[in-house]
Amino acid sequence: MPTDRQAMFEEKSFWLRDYGFYHPNKALDSHITADVCIIGGGFSGLSTAYEFKKINPNATVVVIEAAIIGYGASGRNGGFSMKLFGLEPEVTVWRWGEQKTVEAHHYMTKAVAHVRSLNEEHNFQADYRHTGMFRVAYSDRQLKRLDNTYTLFQKLGIDSDMSWCSKDTLAAEFNTSRFLGATYETETGLLNPCKQVRELKKICMQLGVAIYESTPAIDIQESITLKVTTPKGSITSDKLVICTNGYTRNLPSVNLKSVNLKKHQLPVWTYQIVTEPLTAGQWHSIGWQNRQAVEDNRQLVHYFRPTADGRITMGGGMVDVAYGSNMNKDVNPKAWQHCEDHLKWIYPQLQEVKIAYRWGGPTSVNIDMTPEIGFLNSNKIIYTCGCIGHGVSLTHLNGKLIAQLLSEQSSDLTDFWIVNRKAIRLPGDIISWCSAKAISQSLKLVDKFEERGLY
Ligand SMILES: Cc1cc2nc3c(=O)[nH]c(=O)nc-3n(C[C@H](O)[C@H](O)[C@H](O)COP(=O)(O)OP(=O)(O)OC[C@H]3O[C@@H](n4cnc5c(N)ncnc54)[C@H](O)[C@@H]3O)c2cc1C
Numbered sequence: 001m002p003t004d005r006q007a008m009f010e011e012k013s014f015w016l017r018d019y020g021f022y023h024p025n026k027a028l029d030s031h032i033t034a035d036v037c038i039i040g041g042g043f044s045g046l047s048t049a050y051e052f053k054k055i056n057p058n059a060t061v062v063v064i065e066a067a068i069i070g071y072g073a074s075g076r077n078g079g080f081s082m083k084l085f086g087l088e089p090e091v092t093v094w095r096w097g098e099q100k101t102v103e104a105h106h107y108m109t110k111a112v113a114h115v116r117s118l119n120e121e122h123n124f125q126a127d128y129r130h131t132g133m134f135r136v137a138y139s140d141r142q143l144k145r146l147d148n149t150y151t152l153f154q155k156l157g158i159d160s161d162m163s164w165c166s167k168d169t170l171a172a173e174f175n176t177s178r179f180l181g182a183t184y185e186t187e188t189g190l191l192n193p194c195k196q197v198r199e200l201k202k203i204c205m206q207l208g209v210a211i212y213e214s215t216p217a218i219d220i221q222e223s224i225t226l227k228v229t230t231p232k233g234s235i236t237s238d239k240l241v242i243c244t245n246g247y248t249r250n251l252p253s254v255n256l257k258s259v260n261l262k263k264h265q266l267p268v269w270t271y272q273i274v275t276e277p278l279t280a281g282q283w284h285s286i287g288w289q290n291r292q293a294v295e296d297n298r299q300l301v302h303y304f305r306p307t308a309d310g311r312i313t314m315g316g317g318m319v320d321v322a323y324g325s326n327m328n329k330d331v332n333p334k335a336w337q338h339c340e341d342h343l344k345w346i347y348p349q350l351q352e353v354k355i356a357y358r359w360g361g362p363t364s365v366n367i368d369m370t371p372e373i374g375f376l377n378s379n380k381i382i383y384t385c386g387c388i389g390h391g392v393s394l395t396h397l398n399g400k401l402i403a404q405l406l407s408e409q410s411s412d413l414t415d416f417w418i419v420n421r422k423a424i425r426l427p428g429d430i431i432s433w434c435s436a437k438a439i440s441q442s443l444k445l446v447d448k449f450e451e452r453g454l455y
Helices: 004-010 014-018 043-055 089-096 098-121 140-156 167-174 193-206 245-250 280-286 333-346 392-406 429-450
Strands: 031-039 061-064 133-137 162-166 181-185 210-212 219-222 226-230 233-242 266-275 293-296 302-306 312-321 355-365 372-376 381-385
Touching (some): 004 014, 014 355, 031 226, 043 392, 089 098, 098 140, 140 162, 140 181, 140 429, 162 167, 167 181, 193 210, 245 266, 245 355, 266 429, 372 392, 381 392
Parallel strands (some): 061 210, 133 293, 233 381
Antiparallel strands (some): 219 226, 266 312, 266 355, 293 302, 302 312
16 A cells, blocks of 8 residues: 555656556665765666666665655656757757757767667566657748758758658648648657656666665765765765756755755756547547657647557646745646647547546756756766756766766766856846746747647
8 A cells, every 4th residue: 555655756647656556665764885875766866876886886876765766757757768959959059059969969869779778678667669759840930940950950960860741641640630740750769757767776776776765865965975864864975976857956955065056957847648548449530550759849849649558648838937945836737738728639539538647847957958967066976957858868878977977987978068068057046937937938929929820
């Protein structure tokens, strides 16, 4: 029987609830030492632990998770293991130039391949399917922008897995007239994120990583060693990795000399719904036989996909931010209604289909919309953040990169330019909140303009 606390965690996404019985590890209740301590039990934290243990089999590695494994974005996301880096390629080119955009693209291609091969190598039971992904346009203006993006990819020579799809092709594939055109990329996979993160937990434990759940870091002190205090214990370690993603703003990092992790990123919430399983007749009515991943070419993007048990999950279209240290934004009926309306706008055939589950979660967004991995104070502490809403594949490969940094190895991964990059810091709470609201409103207006007369 799950405890009330565990049941509360399971409410946080369809995937967490659908997972069924889950037996969390016990909380830390003593004072221990380790070579490496990792805070955060999502893809980033567990991938780092696994990859570090692979390189250093005799090292002691501890992961502490405040709630249960997969409680954060890793147990709630859409499950798109995709190549998109940051917000959009145009933004990356504008901020970082063409060369770095190409390098980021190659990194993401490796990231998708890495997730796929992890699944294959360890026979993960995470419903992984290498489906490819469409990016669809609903209006002429969106189509024009998509065409520009495709041209940019061709110009940069990073279009090898991409092709252009006409309205007729899409109508035949999806049985809807809403898609005016699309790009299709073969290198995208779909997975069940909660199963994926718990399969990662399993392989970590097989290598001897100690994982403590219900164990929040409540204080971090740095002297010759590092000490992380938890409610009933502590970990003294030589190195520390901070993998708390959108939750980083509330991390007790005040005692780390001159470091304010709060200023590195802002949690931005995205919301999702999932239908009840569709009947064979309903599937027949909508086509989509190859069950690929789909995103649209809006500013406030929608992402939608079939699940392994024959449902459709739809997310995005609206985002939200919270003020100050508030992390209480997982519920958003307006965003859920928006997702449902959008699904039924694409597929009027599904008008009667019921929504089985609704949820939301924080992504980690930084000012220049670019992922970031860096050292704090000394080389003993590494943090990672800023995966935007595109962290599934990225965080897995970042784990390998961070493991190499911890092991003082250098490779093509550790040379990736997001490591120790120059990052713009967020202003104070009021300005950050107002700016985030203003940006999301502007994106909404652009969508409204580009979709005039559509709905
Ligand atoms: C609804 C939603 C849909 C998304 N869809 C996609 C998608 O389809 N494709 C894609 O690429 N990306 C998607 N993302 C983004 C992606 O899920 C994230 O980038 C990725 O999961 C981040 O992994 P992480 O391990 O860095 O962070 P998280 O999974 O957020 O893990 C951080 C962990 O740290 C723990 N923690 C926080 N504070 C403490 C503390 N003090 N002590 C101990 N532990 C602590 C939290 O409980 C949490 O479990 C989506 C995100 C959301 C929310």
